[in-house]
Amino acid sequence: MRKEATRKIREILVSLPSLFWLSLFFIIPTLFVFAIALKPGNPYGGIGSGWTLDNLRALASPNYLAVAWRTLWISALSTVLCIVLAVPIGYYLARVSTRSKGFFLMLIIVPFWTNFLIRIFAWKVLLHPEGAVKKILVFTGLTGSQTSLLYNSGAVVLVTVYTFLPFTILPIYAAAEKFNFELLEAARDLGARRLQAFAKVFIPGIRRGLTTAVLFVLIPALGSYVIPDIVGGPGGEMVGNKIAQRVFVDRNLPQAGALSVVLILTVLAPLIGVLVGQRKRERPESIL
């Protein structure tokens, strides 16, 4: 009993610094945002006195609902596309020779040498009506000359998938690297077809990597601001853009706070889901 108590105390002591850091730079600011969301605004762009639920009620307007819905489906679709692309790539990376592995991993990491913003601007150039991609597509007859590749939800999904694909490949590759490929042979031996073995044995075998990969795309995609701002146009706006507009254009901080509250809760939902799922299996494992 005594030992148990000292162990507890030691655990608390060790986690105090990080708890302090988290409180100061994450929990307290978040609580400020929650508080501001419940305050009225004032005409000078500041925060008024008293408390109100008006900001939250305003979120029910069809305009916000449409943007929220778009944010959800763009994020979900980007996540699904990333996973669909990353699983075969991760599988392949885990199986190729060490030499080719180094080469392909470098190809995945090279884009990080260029600034994120510059890469998104590069996409803007590519997708532009006078850009290379558009010209090739029109030349090969795959799209008409009137079709716009830029400033719509499709462009946002494309650039989101491009941006987050490395973040999905790496955790899936890390999990696949630890996977015992003899299990696939065992499944084939027991009568499973190639795809059956893949779905029934490989996918469950890398589920930790998959969870991480999903969180790595879904969470930042929900909070996207730069990508829809640059390639999305009015038809590709997401919640992040609305928050920015409230802050920079209308100077309505409480309204921006209310939007943020919704976004924070939406982002927390999948995380909490994963944690609860792990608690249920009674085998606490790190998300990574």
Added chain:
Amino acid sequence: MSEFLEFCNVSKRFGPIQAVDGVSLALRKGEFFSLLGPSGSGKTTMLRLAAGFEHPDSGRVVLDGEDITDLPPNKRKVNTIFQSYALFPHLSVWENIAFGLRVAKRSKKDMETEVEAMLRLIRMDDQAHKKPDQLSGGQKQRVAIARALINKPQVLLLDEPLAALDLKLRQRMLIELDMIHDQVGITFLYVTHDQGEAMSLSDRIAVMDSGRIEQVGSPAEIYEAPQTSFVAAFIGDTNFLEGEVTDLIENEYCRVKIADTPGVICFNDKSMKPGNPVYLSIRPEKIHISRDRPEESPRRNILPAVVEDMIYQGSTTKYWVRTYGLRIQVLRQHFRYFLDEKPIRWNDEVWIWWHSDDGFMLDRYRAVDKHLISLPPRKVGEAEGNSEKS
């Protein structure tokens, strides 16, 4: 006694390594057949060719009269026990065993009755809900066996299934494997580098080296009548004597001049003529040793020797003696310990003798196989040098 699983002139190359080199082999229905060889001898490749994980560069694999060379693993009526068992870690024991039936889309009722039957066969009815990482090595092994057998394979392929177990468990699982083979009555193809396992389980053994089959036969044939120097040296231990036939004795026997010996009498089953070079293999336990000169007998080779080294091994003692410049190892079993007996010591002058039928002529001899024999090193560091060459 018809051929059931046949390898017809099968070859397989991995980059610069010829893993299997034109092997032909036929297993009979229901037999326990072992592929025995050192690591890298191609025995596991043979098993993978039978399972369908590898496709031969040339040659055919035939199962029960049907050419299965081009069939994928899931279409073959063979199942494999992997060395690491390869149990699915995310599935329970029950689901692991049911895997084959599930992918075959069998009815739920069938699945339940057959899985229960298998669980009873391996005596694990009460562990069905456990995950593989909660099982002991022996239990994992039994689940792997049940998971393979539930598909009613025509041949069960076992890839060094006991290698991961500790000694005592290995001996018990050996007997369990034998009992399971008796109960299910299907053909077993067993791959191992452990001659003890192969000897005690098999109906027949094929000894492999460098992608080729050296000899096929019953355990007794392999041990008592090795045809090549590799088989003689790899299975058990032996002495190699190199000599030349000098004269024939009553057609059946011949005299062989070995080093400076006055001549050794040997059974001439290879119909050698005077002048032919021969290589003899004599098992150490067939050679007798004593201080007193034994009685002369026409079929007995008696040589004077000096003890160079000896190792007491409990039930036996191993002696290395020198006779006419030859180093020979002798194994002597202790039947009874005589307190008044003066034991043989280092540098003692002794007599060694063996019956002429126990010196076995080899069909093929390679000098490198000498290194497989356990000769004591004569200086520090030599032992390692030997093992590197082998």
